Amino acid sequence: MGFFLETLIGGLMTGMLYSLIALGFVLIFKASGVFNFAQGAMVLFAALAMARFSEWIPAGLGIESKTLGNILAFLAAMAVMVGVAWVIERWVLGKLVNQEGITLLMATLGVTYFLDGAGQTIFGSDIYKIDVGLPKDPIFLLENVFQGGILVGQEDLYAALIAASMVAVLAAFFQYTATGRALRAVADDHQAAQSIGIPLNRIWVIVWSVAGFVALVAGIIWGSKLGVQFSLSLVALKALPVVILGGLTSVPGAIIGGLIIGVGEKLSEVYIGSMVGGGIEIWFAYALALVFLLVRPQGLFGEKIIDRV
Template sequence: MGFFLETLFGGLMTGMLYSLVALGFVLIFKASGVFNFAQGAMVLFAALAMARFSEWVPAWTGLQSRFLANAIAFALALLLMVAVAWLIERLVLGKLVNQEGITLLMSTLGISYFLDGFGQTLFGSDIYKIDVGMPKEPLFLFESMFQGGVLVNQEDLVAAGVAAALVASLALFFQYTGTGRALRAVADDHQAAQSIGIPLKRIWVIVWSVAGFVALVAGVIWGSKLGVQFSLSVLALKALPLVILGGLTSVPGAIVGGLILGAGEKIAEVFLGPKLGGGIEIWFAYVLALVFLLIRPQGLFGEKIIDRV
């Protein structure tokens, strides 16, 4: 039982990390109706910026405090992500207002490849470390109940707390602020939103900036855990089936979907992998998403689309 709980908890914590990436997908789709294939590349780009700025800031300023250096590096990386958001709206999305959904989808795919290449040009292609002081030592819980206890990674607990705080903040933002309501109006109908005076360009800059902030947080946590490398953008694609599970328009659904996916794939890999030959973690998420598409296409918390004729 102790081993099962350890596997389950490890899967849940991994699912929370997936959820941090999925939040970016949900945020942009909820606010603009655009399925952003570039979110994984944004996570990688933000992580590269944070890793390199955290190296360069002490050299530029002579700071000895790691905390201050990391804070300045985070601020610089966030400013860079806001600048990227502004350029995306100015050069791409602003030119494609009221275009077909497939046009916007392909534009985000182009943005993804550009960010991958530009990030390598700007920051280099080595594997970099991000050290923000997150605890690395494992904890052993329930030692009185199970022999040896249940191994828990403190870094995963911090990631879970950050993800929960982001979800709560974004849910309140969409529900109770004028900007949040404007974002939802733009997602429903671009033309109607413009006709009542909602500034579409400013709204898109805001939502991509917030998505850039979410990508930065996800990139810092993933980079601290695994190192910053170009496989991060591929790893972030695990968030695609996750948003199908939770619902493309649901911020809490991103978390619930991540927990289901993380726990499911970890348990399947550990307990079914030896019997089926392993490799379950590679395809489990996509098969689960396919099942949901057949049974409940809108996801667990997605909004049902009703067409009246």
């Protein structure tokens, strides 16, 4: 039982990180109707910016405090992501208002390759470290209940708590603020939103900036765990099955979908992987997403769209 709970908790913590990245997909889709294939590249770009700024800024300003250096690096990386959001709105999405969905999807694919290349050109292509002070030593929980206790990584625990807090704050922002309601109005109908005075360009900059902030936090967490390298963009793409499972238009769906994927891949790898040679964790999420596409394409909490002709 103790080992099962250990695996379950590990899956929940990983799932929370998937949910955080998936939230970036959901935010942009809800506000613009665009499936942002560039979210993974945004995570990599943001993590590269954070890693390099945490080296350059303390060295350039002669800052000895690691905490202050990390704060300044975070602010600089966030400024870069806001700049990226402005460029995407100004030179890509702003030119494609009311175009077909496939056109917008192809535009985000172009943004993906641009960010991948620009990130490595500007910041370098080596493997970089991000150290924001998250404790890495594991701890044992419930030692009085289970013999030997349950082994939990402190870094994973703190990362999951940060991700959960971010998801809660952004969900509240989307649901209860005037800007959040404007984002939903823009998603429903671009032209109607413009006709009642909602500035479409400003809304898109805001939502891409928020998605950039989400990408930055996710990039810092994953970069701290795995190092900042090209594979981060592939890790971020694990959020694709999450949004398919939870629903492209649902913030709660991103949370539930992430937890299901995280727990499912951990349990299947531990209990089934040994019987089939392992590797289930790599493809489990995509296989589950395929099943949902066949059975319930809109996901668990997504809106079922009916077109009348």
